[in-house]
Amino acid sequence: MSYFAFLAEHGSTLLLGTVTTIKVLICSTTLYVIISMIFGLMRISKNKIIQGIATVYIEFFRGTSLLVQLFWVYYVLPFFGISLEAFVAGVVAIGMNFGAYGAEIVRGGILAVPKGQWEGAFALNFSPAKRMRKIIIPQIFPIILPPAANLTVELLKATALVALVTVVDLTFEAKQINSITWLSAQCFGTALLIYYIISRFFLVPFLRWLEVIAARKVGKEKI
Amino acid sequence: MNAEWRWDFTFEILPKMLIATFNTIIAAGVGYAIALVVGLFFLLGQRTPFKIINIINREIVEFIRSTPLLIQLFFVYFVLPQFGITLSAWLCGMITIGLHFGTYLSEVYRGALEGVPKTQWEACRALNFSTIYTYRKIVLPQAFPIAIPGMGNYLVGIFKDTPLLSTIGVAELFHAATAVGGYNYRYLEPYTMVGVIFLILSVPAAMGIRKLEKRVNLVQGKIKK
Secondary structure, three states: OOOHHHHHHHHHHHHHHHHHHHHHHHHHHHHHHHHHHHHHHOOOOHHHHHHHHHHHHHHHHHHHHHHHHOOOOOOHHHHOOOOOOOOHHHHHHHHHHHHHHHHHHHHHHHHHOHHHHHHHHOOOOOHHHHHHHHHHHHHHHHHHHHHHHHHHHHHHHHHHHHHHHOOOOOHHHHHHHHHHHOOHHHHHHHHHHHHHHHHHHHHHHHHHHHHHHHHHHHOOOOO | OOOOOOOHHHHHHHHHHHHHHHHHHHHHHHHHHHHHHHHHHHHHHHHHOHHHHHHHHHHHEEEHHHOHHHHHHHHHHHHHHHOOOOOHHHHHHHHHHHHHHHHHHHHHHHHHHHHOOHEEEEEHHHHHOOHHHHHHHHHHHHHHHHHHHHHHHHHHHHHHHHHHHHHHHHOOHHHHHHHHHHHHOOOOOHHHHHHHHHHHHHHHHHHHHHHHHHHHHHHHOOOOO
């Protein structure tokens, strides 16, 4: 069976899986961005309790494996009466895991804003909330976007894990086709290529574009 | 199914889990050792003066880095037998982890070498040191401390990615938990124990690395908050 015959027969199935993968990618990216913003801000709070909660959250999710968290959410939460659909479980686990990593990036970004900006806002008698919202947060994007871009590519790779909790994504379809046809090189090779194409030609250029926009917004021309 | 934690069950499966933990640690250690060496080869490919090798090397690294480890595992495990190479699940897992993280480690090495100031290289040239002498006596002693935190982070990273090996049937911690859970139809204790064991092992490791990083920064004269 030639490769083209393989693609003609199974290409549409793989494409359907790819759509699911992209859905997981978009949903969990949204979730992780929100979580990392919240916990990144909590992490620099002066209130010891709020800071402690954020630290425990971050250490917990960074200390254990994503796969373990995923299985825990999908197989153990039902014991407590919370049954999540596979797709939701996958998005929640990935979002919470990467949110912990993202929170550290956000914290680093906030601390990296020059001290003069903080003092300037203080001198102008801005309230702490207004200072964060109007002065500090807009300036963190050029700082946090490069590491966040790396993290997002990692997230794309991590979406493959949701196949193990029965979400019918690209990996799941590739595995399925493999178990029917035993054309392992073709199906897993194609899956690898699709992930590579998504990352190299869509995700990374998009994130670079965001970086350029963010740099322009604060008046720093990039490259 | 009830949500009550059963201690008798916990203690019943504890020995099994601890043996499996040992396997996990071995898997992470061996995978890391392979990754360290593979990283050196990718670094060599990056620094050879032949443009074409540089480009091929970069594309390979890019490809491995932007595709999921899970599918790479499947690829190695299922495709190699088609070419007449039958390896055990353990070996496949170790090779794949080594290759995957080797690409990351090569970046760590590269960053460390570039972290050595250019003037150091120039001084060596001015003193007419041979290339080998330059690396051995001047560059590597300065590059190594820079590489330590990154290398440590990937050790913890490999450790946390070993559960993926269970998907091709390597008998490590997560595999044991799934087996025990399926046999007794109770997933609460096994999976929770896996999480706790991972926390116990990786949080202190991560803290140690952070301490090391601070120390390295101090030694290098960079003061960090």
